[in-house]
Amino acid sequence: MSVTIKHIAQRAGVSHPTVSRALRGDPIVAAETAARIQRIAADLGYVPSATARSLKTSRSHVIGVIVNRISDPFYSEVLDGIQDALYSAHYSLFLASTDHDLAREKAVVRAMLERRIDGLIVCSLFVTPPYRSELGASGAPLVVVHNRSRDPNADAIYHDDYAGSRQMTRHLIDLGHERLAFIGSARAGVESEDRLAGFRDEINAAGLTAPPERIVQAANGELASGSAAVESLLRLSHRPTALVCFSDMLAIGAIRRLQQAGYAVPADCSVVGFDDIVLAKFVNPPLTTFNQPKYALGQQAAQMMLRLLSAKQRKENGDQQNRITLRGEILVRASSAPPPAE
Amino acid sequence: MSVTIKHIAQRAGVSHPTVSRALRGDPIVAAETAARIQRIAADLGYVPSATARSLKTSRSHVIGVIVNRISDPFYSEVLDGIQDALYSAHYSLFLASTDHDLAREKAVVRAMLERRIDGLIVCSLFVTPPYRSELGASGAPLVVVHNRSRDPNADAIYHDDYAGSRQMTRHLIDLGHERLAFIGSARAGVESEDRLAGFRDEINAAGLTAPPERIVQAANGELASGSAAVESLLRLSHRPTALVCFSDMLAIGAIRRLQQAGYAVPADCSVVGFDDIVLAKFVNPPLTTFNQPKYALGQQAAQMMLRLLSAKQRKENGDQQNRITLRGEILVRASSAPPPAE
DNA sequence: AATTTGATTACACACGTGTTCATAATCCTC
DNA sequence: GAGGATTATGAACACGTGTGTAATCAAATT
Numbered sequence: 197m198s199v200t201i202k203h204i205a206q207r208a209g210v211s212h213p214t215v216s217r218a219l220r221g222d223p224i225v226a227a228e229t230a231a232r233i234q235r236i237a238a239d240l241g242y243v244p245s246a247t248a249r250s251l252k253t254s255r256s257h258v259i260g261v262i263v264n265r266i267s268d269p270f271y272s273e274v275l276d277g278i279q280d281a282l283y284s285a286h287y288s289l290f291l292a293s294t295d296h297d298l299a300r301e302k303a304v305v306r307a308m309l310e311r312r313i314d315g316l317i318v319c320s321l322f323v324t325p326p327y328r329s330e331l332g333a334s335g336a337p338l339v340v341v342h343n344r345s346r347d348p349n350a351d352a353i354y355h356d357d358y359a360g361s362r363q364m365t366r367h368l369i370d371l372g373h374e375r376l377a378f379i380g381s382a383r384a385g386v387e388s389e390d391r392l393a394g395f396r397d398e399i400n401a402a403g404l405t406a407p408p409e410r411i412v413q414a415a416n417g418e419l420a421s422g423s424a425a426v427e428s429l430l431r432l433s434h435r436p437t438a439l440v441c442f443s444d445m446l447a448i449g450a451i452r453r454l455q456q457a458g459y460a461v462p463a464d465c466s467v468v469g470f471d472d473i474v475l476a477k478f479v480n481p482p483l484t485t486f487n488q489p490k491y492a493l494g495q496q497a498a499q500m501m502l503r504l505l506s507a508k509q510r511k512e513n514g515d516q517q518n519r520i521t522l523r524g525e526i527l528v529r530a531s532s533a534p535p536p537a538e
Numbered sequence: 539m540s541v542t543i544k545h546i547a548q549r550a551g552v553s554h555p556t557v558s559r560a561l562r563g564d565p566i567v568a569a570e571t572a573a574r575i576q577r578i579a580a581d582l583g584y585v586p587s588a589t590a591r592s593l594k595t596s597r598s599h600v601i602g603v604i605v606n607r608i609s610d611p612f613y614s615e616v617l618d619g620i621q622d623a624l625y626s627a628h629y630s631l632f633l634a635s636t637d638h639d640l641a642r643e644k645a646v647v648r649a650m651l652e653r654r655i656d657g658l659i660v661c662s663l664f665v666t667p668p669y670r671s672e673l674g675a676s677g678a679p680l681v682v683v684h685n686r687s688r689d690p691n692a693d694a695i696y697h698d699d700y701a702g703s704r705q706m707t708r709h710l711i712d713l714g715h716e717r718l719a720f721i722g723s724a725r726a727g728v729e730s731e732d733r734l735a736g737f738r739d740e741i742n743a744a745g746l747t748a749p750p751e752r753i754v755q756a757a758n759g760e761l762a763s764g765s766a767a768v769e770s771l772l773r774l775s776h777r778p779t780a781l782v783c784f785s786d787m788l789a790i791g792a793i794r795r796l797q798q799a800g801y802a803v804p805a806d807c808s809v810v811g812f813d814d815i816v817l818a819k820f821v822n823p824p825l826t827t828f829n830q831p832k833y834a835l836g837q838q839a840a841q842m843m844l845r846l847l848s849a850k851q852r853k854e855n856g857d858q859q860n861r862i863t864l865r866g867e868i869l870v871r872a873s874s875a876p877p878p879a880e
Numbered sequence: 881a882a883t884t885t886g887a888t889t890a891c892a893c894a895c896g897t898g899t900t901c902a903t904a905a906t907c908c909t910c
Numbered sequence: 911g912a913g914g915a916t917t918a919t920g921a922a923c924a925c926g927t928g929t930g931t932a933a934t935c936a937a938a939t940t
Contacts, residue, residue, distance in 0.1 A: 198676065200926055211890050216928060226888060241675055246652040247592045248926035251895050256589065258653075266617045269816070272609040279608060279635050283642070288649055291633040293621050300625070307630055310588040311600075333583055334540065419820070448820065474611070475817055478761070478790065542896055553920050558898060568918060590896035593925050 199240045207240070208233050219244070250312060259501060260290040260308035262301070262327075263319040269473055270490060271319045274341055277494025278317060285502050287314075294320070305330045315501045317341060319494075321387075337504040339518075341497045344386040351504065351518035353497045357387060360486045361394025361440070363526050364468050367484070368438040369402045372534045373466065377410040377436035379425045379446050381417050388413075388442050391470065395440050410436055414446050422449020430457060437465055437535035444469035444476045444485055451479070451531065462533035472527055481530035488524040496520055541582045549582070550575050561586070592654060601843055602632040602650035602678075604643070604669075605661040611815060612832060613661045616683055619836025620659060627844050629656075636662070647672045657843045659683065661836075663729075679846040681860075683839045686728040693846060693860035695839045699729060702828045703736025703782070705868050706810050709826070710780040711744045714876045715808065719752040719778035721767045721788050723759050730755075730784050733812065737782050752778055756788050764791020772799060779807055779877035786811035786818045786827055793821070793873065804875035814869055823872035830866045838862055 201215040208215065210229065218225045218233040219242075225233075250256040259282055263271045275291070282289050290313055292304035305327060308316065315337045318327055321344050328349070331338055340352045368376055378395045380388040392411070399406045412428055414421035422445060429436055430453075441447035447469030451461050461467055461481060469476060472487040500518055543557040550557065552571065560567045560575040561584075567575075592598040601624055605613045617633070624631050632655055634646035647669060650658065657679045660669055663686050670692070673680055682694045710718055720737045722730045734753070741748045754770055756763035764787060771778060772795075783789035789811030793803050801807055803823060811818060811827040818825040842860055 202926080212926090213891085213928075214889060216926095217889095220928085224888075229888080243648070243651050243676070245593070245654060245926050247589055247598065247654050248895090249928075250589045251587070251593055251897090251926080252928045254895075266608070266621060267611075267614040269609075269611075272614045275608045276635065279633070280637070283634070283646070286649075288653060289633050291621070291631050292625070293618065295622070304625070306585070307628075309585050311630060312587060312589050334585070473816075475820055478817055479820065480822065544896080554896090555898075555921085556919060558896095559919095562898090566918070571918080587896055590925090591898075593896080593927090594898045596925075 199242050200245075201242075204233060204237050204240060204242060207236050254312070256312045256314055257286065258288045258290055258311065258313050259498070260292070260305075260311075260313040260316045261319065262304060262308075262316065263291070263293050264296050266291070266293050270471070270488075273490035274319055274494035274497070277491040277496075278498045279494075281495045281498035281502075285498075287498075287502070301327075302330065309334050309336075314505055315339070317497050317501060318343065319497075321345075321385075335508075337501060337508065339497050339501050339504070341493055351500060352520070353493050353500065354519070354521045355488050355493060356521045356523050357390040358394040358397075360470070360488070360524055360526075361391035362398040364470065364486055365395050365398035365440055366402075367526055367528065368440065368466060368468065368532060369398070369404070371438075371466065371532060373438040374404055374535070375410070375434060375436045376404070376406065376438045376440060377412070377429050378406065379422065379439060379441045379450060380411070380413045381421075381442045381446065382413045383416045384442060391440075391442055414442070414449075417443055417445055419445050419449040419452070422446035423453035424449075426450045426453040426457075435465070438532070439465065439467045441467065441469050444471045444473045444483060447483055447485070447531070448475065448479050451481075451483075462531050464536055466532040466535070468532050476527075477529070484529045484532040485527050486524055487527050489522050492522055496522065540587075541584050542587070543584075546575060546579050546582060546584060550578050596654070598654045598656050599628065600630045600632055600653065600655050601840070602634070602647075602653075602655040602658045603661065604646060604650075604658065605633070605635050606638050608633070608635050612813070612830075615832035616661055616836035616839070619833040619838075620840045621836075623837045623840035623844075627840075629840075629844070643669075644672065651676050651678075656847055657681070659839050659843060660685065661839075663687075663727075677850075679843060679850065681839050681843045681846070683835055693842060694862070695835050695842065696861070696863045697830050697835060698863045698865050699732040700736040700739075702812070702830070702866055702868075703733035704740040705736075706782055706812065706828055707737050707740035708744075709868055709870065710782065710808060710810065710874060711740070711746070713780075713808070713874060715780040716746055716877070717752070717776060717778045718746070718748065718780045718782060719754070719771050720748065721764065721781060721783045721792060722753070722755045723763075723784040723788065724755045725758045726784060733784055756784070756791075759785055759787055761787050761791040761794070764788035765795035766791075768792045768795040777807070780874070781807065781809045783809065783811050786813045786815045786825060789825055789827070789873070790817065790821050793823075793825075804873050806878055808874040808877070810874050818869075819871070826871045826874040827869050828866055829869050831864050834864055838864065 201212045205212040205215045214225060215233055218230040261278055279289055290308055294301040313336055317339045319341045340350050378392055380392055396406055412425045414425040439450055441450060447467050451467050454461055454465055459465055469483050469485040472485045476483040476485050543554045547554040547557045556567060557575055560572040603620055621631055632650055636643040655678055659681045661683045669680060682692050720734055722734055738748055754767045756767040781792055783792055789809050793809050796803055796807055803809055811825050814827045814829040818827050
């Protein structure tokens with residue numbers, strides 16, 4: 197229906213292959229011929245068909261991205277990073293969300309394979325094996341972002357939760373705190389374990405201790421669970437003077453409960469979170485937290501994908517393991533301060 | 539490289555057209571032949587090439603979606619609605635963000651046209667004319683979401699800000715308030731005007747008045763601007779007992795300032811926002827606000843697009859205007875209450 | 881002047897699928 | 911039992927692009 201290189205060829209009095217080469221800037225066509233063809237193409241409003249090109253070259257220049265929920269405040273920033281990096285490289289982005297539904301996961305991967313994506317980026321905490329097997333035959337590379345399944349065969353981008361957690365803990369120790377508590381999330385699995393490990397190791401490195409009664413698990417990631425998790429800490433004879441929370445939401449819940457119980461934050465007790473959700477800046481007091489480089493995670497994922505693709509094109513042995521770990525930064529706000537005088 | 543219908547044909551001892559028909563469920567092929575072909579296809583792990591199919595049928599079953607920023611808290615929920623609706627209809631989604639950059643806008647539209655999208659959904663407050671002209675020749679339908687340029691030729695999904703604002707105002711009047719103030723946003727253009735108009739009309743309908751000194755404009759959408767906008771209201775001899783704010787962020791800023799000045803919210807002054815951002819539920823007091831149906835906006839946009847496409851396929855005169863206006867719902871939380879006794 | 885060289889361009893085919901038309905096989909009807 | 915109606919399949923071509931090879935032509939070389 198639309199204008200093709202054949203139309204241009206007819207108009208220019210040449211054959212279509214010549215038009216094809218001229219438009220791709222192949223130096224084999226005479227400069228003046230090329231210029232004339234390009235002018236005609238512009239006049240006719242020619243828009244090349246990536247579809248036909250893909251069919252012939254078997255490269256689509258499209259990357260599939262799968263996420264559980266697009267509006268997820270964490271992953272939507274990752275998506276921004278991916279999109280920007282892909283745009284710079286003249287790649288397009290196929291997006292699909294799975295809504296945590298396994299059947300839908302398979303369906304969207306299938307749809308993407310039918311579309312002949314060049315590669316797939318999966319942004320999800322769980323599962324890689326199904327993706328890998330589905331993708332296997334297609335030869336499309338797979339990059340996972342922030343995936344906690346620790347698939348040793350996957351190319352992956354991680355955030356260094358362990359180091360981040362150590363840094364947060366260090367911050368409180370530097371302020372003078374000696375009795376620190378940790379509030380984890382029972383639902384978060386490996387992620388929570390990493391942060392707890394960071395907490396423990398930093399405590400030990402400072403010559404302090406973290407007895408079991410100062411390590412509690414919130415039932416899930418909800419604000420109310422954060423409040424509930426504080427209860428047992430309040431009953432301790434030696435109350436902690438600082439709380440390291442698995443997430444901002446838990447931290448905010450904890451602060452609420454402390455304030456209701458008549459304690460001032462941070463005067464009586466410091467509280468720090470993790471993730472830097474939008475909310476963190478606006479609560480009272482503004483929350484000291486840790487900013488995961490969400491945008492950079494996405495950007496790096498896309499760039500890793502592009503590297504894999506060009507390596508594949510050059511037929512290098514892409515067998516070397518790709519695994520990048522990024523570090524975020526601590527954001528000191530008003531919820532952390534030196535401990536109260538004894 | 540991968541397995542094609544020709545391979546299947548060879549294996550089944552038939553010709554490729556027969557395979558094509560069998561896999562598409564064409565009843566013209568014998569039932570047993572079809573069954574045999576389908577089994578072979580499954581055995582061989584056949585994945586049809588949507589690329590080749592698009593080339594032949596000139597329908598890609600892909601919808602392009604353009605947004606300024608994927609992580610925008612408003613539009614990312616719209617995207618979820620679009621994605622879910624498209625998924626149900628077996629359509630895929632091409633996503634690109636423009637970052638408010640005009641050159642990039644053109645580039646991504648161009649890329650999508652090259653990919654031969656069947657239709658385009660634009661999620662942006664501004665501009666349709668450039669899109670329309672770029673798209674013109676391709677014949678792909680255009681649907682705009684929440685676009686304030688009021689292009690009379692565009693198929694569009696809107697949220698009824700006017701009705702929403704009236705509803706918020708009504709809520710406060712019903713609580714007994716008689717002196718209401720409005721805090722607009724100088725940057726928001728038509729959107730702010732609509733909400734102000736709703737405020738005014740509802741005030742007048744109730745036999746009350748809204749003198750100019752009780753209508754102020756915040757410099758922009760930031761929290762601090764909300765705080766600043768309250769200043770002039772505090773100096774009035776008859777202070778308002780309720781504030782209708784253009785957005786949640788402004789409302790939160792206003793509440794901060796009121797609390798700093800020693801006023802209790804809502805005991806001394808009610809404050810309501812608009813948009814229901816994530817934050818709204820967690821501030822103190824939790825904010826009474828208006829929930830725009832973001833997900834539904836996206837869903838409806840996708841469904842409108844699908845209707846346009848099937849109308850186009852049936853060659854109906856798709857000339858009738860498509861314009862859908864959705865209404866959200868008021869969320870009454872703790873920041874609104876009856877006015878203080880005089 | 882004949883041949884070689886180099887520069888351009890045309891021809892033919894391929895990518896994987898869908899579609900139209902013709903053909904072969906089967907069945908029914910008189 | 912012959913002719914037509916019906917059914918199932920195959921052959922050929924098309925979609926728009928890219929690529930390898932042959933062909934044309936002018937200029938340069940011997």
